[in-house]
Amino acid sequence: MSLVIIGSVAFDAIETPFGKTDKIVGGAATYASLAASYFYKKVKIVGVVGEDFHQEDIQNFNDHGIDTEGLQIKKGEKSFFWSGKYHNDMNSRDTLVTELNVLGDFDPIIPENYQDCEFLMLGNLTPQVQQTVINRMKNRPKLIVLDTMNFWMDIALDDLLAVIKNVDVLTINDAEARQLSGEYSLVKAANKIMAMGPKYLIIKKGEHGALLFNEDLIFSAPALPLADVFDPTGAGDTFAGGFIGYLAQVDTINFNNMKNAIIFGSALASFCVEKFGTERIKNLSEEEIQARVQQFVKLSSFVIEK
Template sequence: MAILVVGSVAFDSIETPHGKVDHVLGGAATHFSLAASFFTDVRVIGVVGEDFTPADEAVMTRRGVNTLGIEHAAGLSFHWTGEYSGSLNEAKTLGTDLNVFATFEPKIPSAYQDSEYLFLANIDPVLQARVRKQMPGVKMVCGDTMNYWIADHGANLAVVLRELDVLLINDGEARMLSGEQNPVKAAHAVMAMGPKALVVKHGEYGATAFFSDRAFAGVESVTVPFRAPALPMSEVVDPTGAGDSFAGGFYGYIASQPKLTPTVFRTAMFYGGVMGSFAVEKFGTERLQALTREEIEERFRLFREMSHLEASVA
């Protein structure tokens, strides 16, 4: 089962209390692709500039990610500069240079047309909608967005939300999109806009899944929210890309299974947390590049143990 992801392939310059790096490989589609590649086939659509080298592309192709859909354009790649000071839960953006990403028009190669799963990473909802329209036969569609699109592009975002099976956003985005402060009311208000399920990411506190009464096959009987924990980390080096890595682990696991069931959905939430926890251990994509499936399964075991309450003995 193949996932088609459309989003940014970029470079990041990041400063955290643990150091500073310049021009490291990043972008939503990059983090998502690397994380998902441990579970299933991944195909990526994005655009890069002349500063994107064969070595950069090899970061993805070594993991088996199909990069046929990455367009190489004249100019420089999308470059984000940010810093984390004090709390690592939110980055301060110092600079956003869209460069070739400013005129990005996603092109779907014919070899990608049989993709069963589609992930619309955090980009302009106009582009998300165009890609979705060109992939009418996919089994499942998941998507992401952010405060900028919610605040200033609400009408375009509304079109995308109606096409989603699952939306993955964080707490603040859920409140902003819904206008509700209560998390349960916010979740149901968001799902009323179209998504059949909502996964709300809480950063270091895990994630919660909410389900509507229009849930898709396999989870239509689930009405109770499900909370997956986050692994307490002794050291967080760089939170950039953690949410995209969560999405990659979550959706990659779903795509790897023959059938979507409530158990598969819940297990996917745990694998999302696993991949997010690895992503923050190094700058950029460094940790995901060196990761092994054995490490993933060992950490998954820790997640399960941490959340399992044994029956007490009298």
């Protein structure tokens, strides 16, 4: 069995109030697979890069035990490139450059040795490509998690609705949940969205944490209040990767494990924002992760006697 993660593998150039970077490795599948690798040893990536991609970044995946057989390298082409500048509050940003390059006609290849996939993470991409990946899996994975964004609701809603019908967990932010459902109340929004297919819905609220919905159960996860957010890029993908990596490790899908998976995903995301790009999540120790998770426990625990 394995955990297959599909998504962009890219170059980012990031500017924040704390500094700026040249082209550094980024992309949803990059962050998610690195995060997942701390919990689960058989992470396999599906993506596409250009000839300009750095061998050392591929080596870094492999050093984390991540299988890159499904990462296509297109000769004579360039990798997806995104450049953005964060405002002083770090909560909003301007996109300066988006060059789709190899991602423009991305046709995902699922290598034969990925067909043992039991956990599938569909990172933010066109809904059609996400559906193609599901179609190309010979056996239906035990758990499919899909991440998407408002952009696809705007321009490809029918495709999006078609693919989310086939997934188990949908992760979106609160504004997207409201857009997708037409409901302002997140409880009503969640009920409508779960009726569209996913049994579980995770609503990401950034600095306000996350909500997990499943039937009539709700879990509210805190976010760790941080003195400094150095670079928020990839935090959501890191969250998703930590989440599904933890679930692959425990290998039992239930509400309690999902709750813990959200805490582990949130812990990984809280590291992600401490440095530029993947710098911080490339080199985490087991002890650091456990200590961070215990901070989440302390942050949100209280005891009220009945």
